[in-house]
Amino acid sequence: MSFPVPAEVFNPLDHARNKAIESNQFTDSVLTQFKATFEQFWGVSGYTLGSVFFGNGSQYSLAEMQLVIDQLGAGVIEIMTQAAAFTDFINTTYPGVLPARYQQAAFDYTVSQSGVVLTGVNAAWAAT
DSSP states (O other): OOOOOOOOOOOHHHHHHHHHHHHHHHHHHHHHHHHHHHHHHHTEEEEEETTEEEEEEESSOHHHHHHHHHHHTTHHHHHHHHHHHHHHHHHHHSTTOSOGGGSSOSEEEEEETTEEEEEEEOTTTSOO
């Protein structure tokens, strides 16, 4: 003899909780991936103690990073343009969550007829 199994009733609270959790996880993953890609591209790193960030500089010397930029050619302008647009998207969609050090290139630079010319590691990432 089997016992009747009660039918599951729609539980809007469970569905709402799951959607909020998934939305938070998505936000976290977007920010984590953006930061990781930024750090990898420029070779920069650092650490935070309390609320203070300490830069470790870049794994690349200025000359090495310039060689990388030179190899990318005109593509580096497109990469940097897309990064800026994505930064704007993050700042619009998730205001106040992206630290300022990720909102500009990790190396200071000028743009000339010959392309992007790096001038040094940005102060936000400089080794402290």
